[in-house]
Amino acid sequence: MGNRSALREWVRRWRPWGRPSACYVAGGTACATxxxxxxxxxxxxxxxxAAPLVGAAHIDYARALAGLSPDREILFYARLPRVLLAAxxxxxxxxxxxxxxxxxxxxxxxxxxxxxxxGASLGVVLALCLGWRQLxxxxxxxxxxxxxxxLVLLIVLAVATEGRxxxxxxxxxxxxxxxxxxxxxxxxxxxIASFSQAFAIVHWLMGGIDPVEYSTLAWLALAVLAPLAxxxxxxxxxxxxAVGEEWAAARGVAVxxxxxxxxxxxxxxxxxxxxxxxxxxxxxxxxxxxxxxxxGADHRVLLPCSFLWGAAFLVACDTVARIVLAPAELPxxxxxxxxxxxxxxxxxxSRRRSLWL
Amino acid sequence: xSGFVLREATMRYNGTQVLQQVTLAFEGPQFVAVVGPNGAGxxxxxxILAGLRRNYIGSCAYAGTEVRAWNRRxxxxxxxxxxxxxxxxxxxxxxxxxxxxxxxxCDGLFDSxxxxxxxxxxxxxxxxxxxxxxxxxxxSGGERQRVILASALAQRPRTLLLDEPATFLDLSxxxxxxxxxxxxxxxxxxxxxxTHDLNxxxxxAGRIVALRAGRVVADxxxxxxxxxxxxxxxxxxxxxxxGGKPWIYYGE
Numbered sequence: 001m002g003n004r005s006a007l008r009e010w011v012r013r014w015r016p017w018g019r020p021s022a023c024y025v026a027g028g029t030a031c032a033t034x035x036x037x038x039x040x041x042x043x044x045x046x047x048x049x050a051a052p053l054v055g056a057a058h059i060d061y062a063r064a065l066a067g068l069s070p071d072r073e074i075l076f077y078a079r080l081p082r083v084l085l086a087a088x089x090x091x092x093x094x095x096x097x098x099x100x101x102x103x104x105x106x107x108x109x110x111x112x113x114x115x116x117x118x119g120a121s122l123g124v125v126l127a128l129c130l131g132w133r134q135l136x137x138x139x140x141x142x143x144x145x146x147x148x149x150x151l152v153l154l155i156v157l158a159v160a161t162e163g164r165x166x167x168x169x170x171x172x173x174x175x176x177x178x179x180x181x182x183x184x185x186x187x188x189x190x191x192i193a194s195f196s197q198a199f200a201i202v203h204w205l206m207g208g209i210d211p212v213e214y215s216t217l218a219w220l221a222l223a224v225l226a227p228l229a230x231x232x233x234x235x236x237x238x239x240x241x242a243v244g245e246e247w248a249a250a251r252g253v254a255v256x257x258x259x260x261x262x263x264x265x266x267x268x269x270x271x272x273x274x275x276x277x278x279x280x281x282x283x284x285x286x287x288x289x290x291x292x293x294x295x296g297a298d299h300r301v302l303l304p305c306s307f308l309w310g311a312a313f314l315v316a317c318d319t320v321a322r323i324v325l326a327p328a329e330l331p332x333x334x335x336x337x338x339x340x341x342x343x344x345x346x347x348x349x350s351r352r353r354s355l356w357l
Numbered sequence: 358x359s360g361f362v363l364r365e366a367t368m369r370y371n372g373t374q375v376l377q378q379v380t381l382a383f384e385g386p387q388f389v390a391v392v393g394p395n396g397a398g399x400x401x402x403x404x405i406l407a408g409l410r411r412n413y414i415g416s417c418a419y420a421g422t423e424v425r426a427w428n429r430r431x432x433x434x435x436x437x438x439x440x441x442x443x444x445x446x447x448x449x450x451x452x453x454x455x456x457x458x459x460x461x462x463c464d465g466l467f468d469s470x471x472x473x474x475x476x477x478x479x480x481x482x483x484x485x486x487x488x489x490x491x492x493x494x495x496x497s498g499g500e501r502q503r504v505i506l507a508s509a510l511a512q513r514p515r516t517l518l519l520d521e522p523a524t525f526l527d528l529s530x531x532x533x534x535x536x537x538x539x540x541x542x543x544x545x546x547x548x549x550x551x552t553h554d555l556n557x558x559x560x561x562a563g564r565i566v567a568l569r570a571g572r573v574v575a576d577x578x579x580x581x582x583x584x585x586x587x588x589x590x591x592x593x594x595x596x597x598x599x600g601g602k603p604w605i606y607y608g609e
Contacts, residue, residue, distance in 0.1 A: 105446050236466055240457050243445050246409050250440075251512065252433030252461035297447035300466055 033301050036294075040308035047312040048087050051319045052079035056326050081212050085220070086318040086332065087311035089273045090283055092224045094310020097284020098302055099231060099266045102242040103259060106171060107292075108347065110284035111270040114156050114171070115178035116149045117281065120274035122182045123148025125201055129189045139275070142223075146271035152178055153267050203331075204278045212276065223272040227265035228307065234258060235299040242297065280333045282340020283310055289347065359435070359515050360384035360547060361406055365415040368401050368571075375401045377571040378415065383516075383549055388542035390558035391551045392580075393568035394589055399551035400441070402568065403520050406549065407438035419516075433461035437509040439519040443501065445493050451504045452489040455480055458511030472511075479510035483537070499530040506534065510541075517541065519550040523557070535561040555580060559603045579603060 052075055053059065064075040093111065100109040100116075111117045123144035132140035155178060160171040186205065190198050212220075231238070237258055240248035249255045273280075287310045288302065295301050314332065317339070321330040361383045368376035376398045383389055391399050404410045405417055411425040419427065419436065437458065445454070458479070459472040468476075480486045483503040488496060493504060502522065509517060519538070523531040531554070539561045542548045552558055558565055559580055567575040567588045575584040580603065585593045591607055598604040 101447075107446060233466070236460065239449070239453070240460060242447050243449070243454070243457065244440075244443065246404075246438075246440060247443065247457075249409055249429070250407055250433065250438040251457060252430035254429060292448055296453070297449045298453060 036301055036305060037308075040305045040312075044087065044091075044308040044312045044315075047315040048083055051083045051086075051315045054319050055079060055322060081214060081217060082318065083315055084217055085212055085276065086315045088217070088220055088224055089277050089280065090287075090314025090317075091307035091311035092228065092269045092273045093280060093283040093314070094287040094306040095228055095231065095303055096266050096270050097310075098288045098299065098306045099238075099262055100284070101288060102238045102299065103262045103266070104171060105242060105244070107289065108172060108285070108344075110282070111149075111266070111274075112279065112281035112284065113344075114175040115152050115182065116156075116267065116270050117274055117279040118179045118182035119148035119150075119152025120145040120271045121148070121205060121279045122185055123271070124204065124275055124278075125186045125189050128197060128201055128204075129193050141275045142272060145275035146268055149267040149271040149274070150264075152182070153263060157263075216276070220272055220276060224269050227268050228303075230261065231265050232303050234261070235303050238262070238299040238303070239297070242299065278331070278333060280314070280336055282336045282344065283314055285347070286336075286340055286343055287313055289343075359420045361417065361419050361516075361549075363405075363415070363417045366402075366405060366417050367414040368398075368405065368410065368412075369414075370401075375571050376405070376413070379571075379573055381566065381573060381576065383547060386542055386545045386547060387564055388539055388548045388562045389550070389564045389566060390562035391549065391566045391568060392553070392555060392558050392588070393551075394553075396570075397568040397588075398571040399568055400520050401571075403438070403518050403549070403551055407436060407518050408432055409438070430461045433512060433514075435514060436516045436518065437512040437514040439505055439509045439517070439522055441520045442498075442525065443505050448492050448494065450490050451485060451493055451496065451500075452476065452480070454493050454504050455485070455489075455507045455511050458508040461512065475513060476507075476511045479507040480504075482510060483507040484533075499526045502526060502530070502534070506537075514546070516547040516549070519548070521552060522550055524553065531557060555585065555605045559605060560598070580605065 053061075055074075057070070057074055059071040059074050059079075061075070063071040066072075097110040100111065100114060101107055103109075123146070124141045126148075127135075127140040127144035132144070134140055135143040156171065156174045159174040186201070190201050193201060237248065237253045240251055240253050241255065241258060241262075245255050245259075248258070288306050291302055291305050291309060295305060314336070317335040318332040321332045321335045324330055324335075361381070363379050363381045365378040365380055366376060367374060367378055375396075379398075379402065391402060393399050401410065405413050405424070406419075408424045408427065408429070417424045419432070424432070455476045456468055456472060459468065459475060462475075463469055463472055477486070480489060483506050485500065485503050485507050488500060493501065496504065502525070506519075506522065509519075517538075522538070523534045526534065535557050538548050538550060542563070550562070564578055565575070565580055566573060567580075567584055569588045574587055577584075580595070582593060582595055585591060585605065594606040596604040596606050
C-alpha cells in the first residue's frame, strides 16, 4: 500500500517551523491538519472522560478505580457503558453522514434524511415483534437492522436515479416518503404487538441510549470500526468521488467498487448503531456541516474529525438527556432532533438562496 | 506507439446510434479539433477515448491495447480528460482540485513532494496560482475551467482530451486556453478537443475532424466550404486572416 512510507513522509513534513508551502496537505498546512485532528481527539477523549461524572449521584474516578462502592458500580455498570455507546454511535453516525454525502454528492444526505435509519428501525421492530433472537447465528435485531438499512438504500437509489443523474430534490422526497412508510409499518406492528413488546418498541424508537453489556459494546466496536477503517484508508478516493463519478474514473479510481463498498459500509454502520440505540437523527448532518465550514472538504481530515466530533457531540447530547429531567431520563434522539430540526431548516433556506434545490 | 486507433467504433444509446463505425487514428504530438453540431457524437467519441464509456462496439485501442482492457490507474497516467463543466457541491479549494489529478500517481493517503511540485507547475502553466486557496465554487467560469485544466495537467499525461474546453468563456480566456493547448501539442502532447467554434479550431488546431450524426464526414488539416455546408448546413465564406490563417465568415 505504501501507507507506511506516506506516513513517514507526512511526519517528516510536519514541521511547524518549515516553510508553509513545504508542508501542504492538500491546501492546508500539515500543521493545521495535525492541529485539527489533535483538537478533535482531545475533545472526544475529554467528553468521554467527563460525561460519566455527570448525573444524579455524585461519583469520582479515584473512588471508582479504588473499587469502592457504589462509585465503582455506577461508573462501570451504569454510566461508562452508556457513554461509550454514545461515543461509538455518534462517531459512526457522523462518518455515515460524510460518507452518504460524498457518495450522493449532496450535503443534505444523511442516514436519517434518506430513510436508512427508519429502514433499520423497521427491521428491528419486526424482529422484536416476531420474537426472533438469532438469525444466521447473529443477533436478530442486528441482522434485521442491516437488512432494513440496505433495503431502504436500494429503494432510495432506484427512485432518485434518473439515467445517470441523481436529483437532490427526488432524493430528499424519497427519503421523506420512505420515512413515513416505515413509520406507518412500525405503528402497525406496534399495534398488533403485546403490551410489553409495544413498550419496548416505543422506548427503543425514541432513540434511547441505555447501559449495555461490555461484550455487546465490543461487538458494536468491531462492526463499526472495521468498515470505518476501510473508509478512512480510501479517503483520498472519496475526495474524487465527492466531485463526480466520471471525475474519479478519469483519474484511475475504480468507481463502481468504491461506491459499492461505501454503500455497504454506510448501511452496516447505520444498521449496527440503530439496532442498539434506535434511530438517532441529525448527527450526520450537523457534525459534517460544521466541520466542512471550518476544515474544508478534504475527506482525509473530514472523516476522522467527523468520527471524533460526532462522538463528542452525541456524548454531550446524551449527558443533557440524562440530566435535564433528572431523575427521569430523556431519549437522546429527542435532544438531537431539537437541535437538528431547526438546523436542517436553516440549511434548506441557505441552500435555496445559493441556487440548489 | 502511443496514440489512439479506432476501428468501426459504434455506440448505441437507447436504440439510436450516436456513433456509427468511426475509424480514425490519432498519433504523436498534434492538436486535433473535433467539430460538429450538437448531438453529432463529439462528447460520446471523447468519453470512449477517455475510457469512460466501455460498452462501445468495435475497437478503440490506446498504445496498442484496447481502452477497456487498460488498467484504470495506468491509463490515467497516460490520458487525462477535461469535462465540459464541473459543478462541485463541497468546499474544495482550487489547489485541492488540482491535486486530485495526482491520484493515479500515488498510493498513500498523503501528497508527496512530487505531487505538490506537479500541481504547482500545472497551476503556474494555467495561471491559477493566484487563487490556489480559494473555494472552487467561488471562482468565475473562466477560472474554474483553468483549474480543471490544471488538474488534468497535474496528471502529467501524454494525451489530453477536452470536451468543449472554452465554450462558456470570454474571448480572452478562450484564446488563452487554445494558445496553451497549441503550445502543449508543440511540447509533445496529443491534444484532442471537441468544440463548436470553427474559427478557434481553424486558427489553432493542426487537424480538424468533422462529425455529423455520429459519422466522420471530414478529416483534414483545413476546413473547406463544402465540409462546413455538409456538417452544419450553413453557407460560409473562407477568408484569410492576418498571418495567413483561415477565417470563417458566416454573417449575412
